[in-house]
Amino acid sequence: xxxxxxxxGPFNVPEGATVAFNCTYSNSASQSFFWYRQDxxxxxxxxxxxxxxxxxxxxxxxxxxxxxxxxxxxxxDSKLSDSATYLCVVTDSGGYQKVTFGTxxxxxxxx
Amino acid sequence: DGxxxxxxxYLFRKEGQNVTLSCEQNLNHDAMYWYxxxxxxxxxxxxxxxxxxxFQKGDIAEGYSVSRExxxxxxxxxxxxxxxxxxxxxCASGGTSSGYNSPLHFGNGTRLTVT
Numbered sequence: 001x002x003x004x005x006x007x008x009g010p011f012n013v014p015e016g017a018t019v020a021f022n023c024t025y026s027n028s029a030s031q032s033f034f035w036y037r038q039d040x041x042x043x044x045x046x047x048x049x050x051x052x053x054x055x056x057x058x059x060x061x062x063x064x065x066x067x068x069x070x071x072x073x074x075x076x077d078s079k080l081s082d083s084a085t086y087l088c089v090v091t092d093s094g095g096y097q098k099v100t101f102g103t104x105x106x107x108x109x110x111x
Numbered sequence: 112d113g114x115x116x117x118x119x120x121y122l123f124r125k126e127g128q129n130v131t132l133s134c135e136q137n138l139n140h141d142a143m144y145w146y147x148x149x150x151x152x153x154x155x156x157x158x159x160x161x162x163x164x165x166f167q168k169g170d171i172a173e174g175y176s177v178s179r180e181x182x183x184x185x186x187x188x189x190x191x192x193x194x195x196x197x198x199x200x201x202c203a204s205g206g207t208s209s210g211y212n213s214p215l216h217f218g219n220g221t222r223l224t225v226t
Contacts, residue, residue: 034214043201043217044154087153089214099144099205099215103153 003027004090006102014110017078021105023088024070033064035073036087038104044087047073078109113138117202117218124196124225132187132221134202143185144215146201147171154201160185189223196225 006023013019025033033050048055050062050071061074075082088102115136124130136143142161146154156169160179174193179185185204189196199222203215 032214036214041199041222043220045217046214049214099156101146101154 003100004088004102006086006088006105008103008105010106010108012108012110013078015078015080017109018074018076019078019107020075021073021086021088021107022070023072023102024068025088025090025100026069027090027092028066028069030069030090030092032091033062033071034089034091035060035062035071036089036101038085038087040084044101047086075107078107080109080111083107083109115202115204115216115218117200117221119221120219122221122223124223126225127191128225129188129190130196130223130225132189132200132202132223134185134187134218135183136185136202136204136216136218137183138204138206138216139182140204140206140216141182142205143179144203144205145169145175145177145185145187146203148199148201157187157200189225196223198223 004025035047036044037047038044048057048062050064054063059076063072085104085106087104090100092098118133144159145157148154155171157175158177160166163182166177166179176188201220202218205215206213
């Protein structure tokens, strides 16, 4: 089983739609969780951190379920500019900040 | 402004030549990382460094070398031993605070083409 798993997609959705991505992780001791966005041929950029209580930033909502070991990202009212690959990132404690990236879920928002 | 700077953005080399990619950060982060990304693929860890003068191999370290003589700098050398060096190389840095791991910050990347 991969340490961090995501559905690669692509998810093709119309403008204005709501879309949700899930990500599962294997290490129950994982500490911190993040969603990154990566545009084609660019570096990943932090979209939002994911907190145990869930958190929202505008049209984006992130949830963490430690019992089931998954995190989710919900995008409401999709815009064309949301088209990108969304990376799930999990960090563990230990001698260094072990960071594991999912392979990403591709989103294409269609006019 | 604080950030991570990678240079050059594009690099072309002939097969058999070593090449060094630069990565500098002024975020005062302790940890620095090098990742490789191939088209349509995820990020794979090459090397990481937690403190100055210390670094560890990641998942795909063969054919690469690094140094960490200064906190701000973590250059990556792609040697002639790397069989498929053409890729997008990303440098990142991160620190810890308040007992929680802070997110990584990435440079703009270097796109290396070896022919």
